[in-house]
Amino acid sequence: MAHTELLTIAAFTFREARRRRVFAAVGLLSIGFLGLYAVLARVVVSGAGANAGPFGRAALAGAVGLLGVYLARSFSGLLAILVSAGAVAGEVDSGALQSVLARPLRRSTVLLGKFLGLGALLAAYTALLQAAVLVLAAVLAGGHLPDPAAVVGWLCLEPVILLALTLLGSTFLPTVANGAACVLLYGIAVAGGSLEQLGTFIGRPGLQDAGIVTGLLLPADAPYREAFAIASRGLAGGITEALGPLFGTLARPDAAMLAYAAAYPCALLALAVWVFARRDV
Amino acid sequence: MHGHGAPALETRGLTRYFGEHAACRDVTLSVPRGCIFGLLGCNGAGKSTFVRMVVGLCRPTAGEAFVLGIPAVDPEARRRLGFLPENFRYPDWATGIEVLEFHAALVGLDPVRRRARIAALLDQVGLAEAGRRTVGRYSKGMQQRLGLAVALLGDPALLLLDEPTSALDPLGRRQTRDLLLRLRAEGRTVFLNSHLLSEVEAVADRVAVIREGRVVADGTVDELLNEGLEADVHVRRDDAAALAALAAGRRIVAREEQPGGLLRVRVALRGRDEAPEIAGAVLGAGGRLYGLQVRSRSLEDLFVDLAGSAER
Known part of the structure; x- marks a missing residue:
């Protein structure tokens, strides 16, 4: 029964995002971004000239192409925060949750249903865009x-x-405060990831440690660096150097950090369920 | 069978503090099955907090609540009740039918029966024509009607309605009143939170008054209205037999001289039925009766008395 209710809430959340045309608007803008990016990348690569040599041109083309991955991950990350900042707090304020929670279901079902619905949408959007x-x-x-x-x-x-981070915040913070806090945390995580790469590049362990600490706080950057490392292998040599430590991967995340990143949303969701079960609506 | 014969709603010492402020203090109530129960109170008296605790939206600081004998904290209890919140908003992008379909799925309504049930409910609350319109285009009154339909969806034995007619026009109020009476006739229990005392008086079998989080009166409407009932009796000032008959075993509240040698005696009544007994006693003692009028009280009078006593 709980399984059916979970899917019902996930489907309703999914439908809400579709009907509010959030993803239609984002999708159209993303298509615009892709078109513009393709044109600009083509101009940059063509402008490299013959003196770059075939290997240099390929590396530059790969680097410019992969820079798009970096931009697209920022869109997905910010979208995740925007669509979920008020998922609980906003519905508590408007009273929309009252009649739902008066049903014979557990609050964890409501929260996990929202996570499932929004997660499916974000994953679909990210997969298509990337x-x-x-x-x-x-x-x-x-x-x-x-x-x-x-x-x-x-x-x-x-x-x-x-999404898991923002849902947790939404169980105890007002919508705007939650959105702002999560954007800041995301910025810190991305900056920390870049510092870690920079530390590797210039041989400063202190910077690497700072990156690891921010990664433990919010491991949002490690999956990107891993994806970049895999992608750069196939798209011409020297790309990581071309993109540098800020956007590329010089130090690949280790297995423990990746496992931590994969387990992180589950831990955050468990915490969100615990907090939500105790708050007044 | 769980909760068989138990009251529709029972609370024992239900208490909720918000910091130092007690929104509900030691509220003990028993709502029998098959009646309409009105909970009255001023703004901020604790009515909505009480209902929110019963529905599980708000955790009590102390005490417990039972719905048909099932602890209110058990989600199974919520399967037996329908709830209309006071301040709520359904998603403005969804149609009335979509809102009902969503809630029908949450209460586990059989998909085959769902469509017919939704159509019947929309008709019952007067939204048959507006079901395919999005909620964003509903007036406040229409949203309240939709809320009522949502509350009724799971075929609940107990309905908790928090200010169900506050946004309705007079016609809507009449329809809602008729619907509540029909629900009672079907054997359901309706728990009504309302400021609209005349509405409650028109339908409720029992009422409780809550003030500053405490229940200060609880009983049938007749019991409460008969409390403090008085009659004005007009006799001649020099009619010793009539005055003696009036004073025998009764509490005289006031005497006031009237023109024409008459005296108005205000007598405390134990019930409305005592009025003809007074007339019989005066006449039986050889006295002459010039007038007898029971001072009728309304729920509003009772409410004002109780609310006013807080300030004295």
Whole structure:
């Protein structure tokens, strides 16, 4: 029975996002982004000139293509925060949750149903957008992706982590405060990830440690670095150097950090369920 | 069978503090099955907090509540009740039918029966024509009607309605009143939170008054209205037999001289039926009766008395 209720809430959440045209608007803008990015990338790669040599041109093309992955992951990350910032708090304020929670279901079912519905939408959006960007990168660089499913899979984990974080915040923070706090945390996580790469690049262990600490706080950056590392392998050599420590992967996340990132949304959801079960509605 | 014969709703010492402020204090109530029960109180008296605790939206600081004998904290208890919140909003992007379908799925209504049940409910609350319209285009009154339909969806034995007619026009109020009476006739229990005392008086079998979180009166409407009932009796000032008959075993509240040698004696009554007994006693003692009028009280009078006593 709980299974049916979970799917009912997930489906309603999914339908709400569709009917509010959130993803239609984001989808259209994303198509615009892809078109513009393809044109600009083509201009940059063409402008490299003959003196770059065939290897240099391929590396540049791959780097420019993969820069699109970085931009697209930012869109997905911010979208995850925006669509879920008021998932609980907003519905408590409007009174929409009262009649739902008066039904014979557990609050965990409501929360997990929302996570499932929004998670499915975000994963679908991220997978489509990143697949398009990766195809574009592959066409520009003339290479191929060694493991596209793994690349897209890791890229989809990032918005799922942010969704779990924002849902947790939504169980005890007002919508705007939650959205602002999560955007800041996301910024810190991305900056920490870049610091870690920079620390590797210039040989400063202190910076690497700072990156690890922010990664433990919010491991949103590690899945991106892993996806980038896999993608860059197939799309011409020297790409990581071309993108540098800020956008590329010089130090690949270890298995423990990736496992931590994968388990992180589950732990956050468990905490969100615990908090939500105790709050007044 | 769980809760067989138990009251529709029972609370024992239900208490809720918000910091230092007690929204509900030691509320003990028993609502029999098959009646309409009105909970009255001023704004902030604790009515909504009480209902929210029963429905599980708010955790009590102390005490417990039972729905048909099932602890209210058990989700199974919520399977037996329908709830209309006071301040609520359904998703404005969904149609009335979509809202009902969503709730029908949550209460586990058989998909085959669902469509017919939804159509019947929309008709019952006067939204048959508006079911396919989005909630964003509903007036407040229409949303309240939709809320009533949502509350009725699971075929509940107990309905908890928090200010169900506050946004309705007079016609809507009449329809809702008729619907509540029909639900009672079907054997359901209706728990009504309302400011609209005349509405409650028109339908409720029992009422309780809550003030500053405490229940200060609880009983049938007749019992409460008969409490403090008085009659004005007009006799001649010099009619010793009549005055003696009036004073025998009765409490005289006031005497006031009237023109024409008459005296108005205000007598405390134990019930409305005592009025003809007074007339019989005066006449039986050889006295002459010039007038007898029972001072009728309304629920509003009772409410004002109880609310006013807080300020004294």
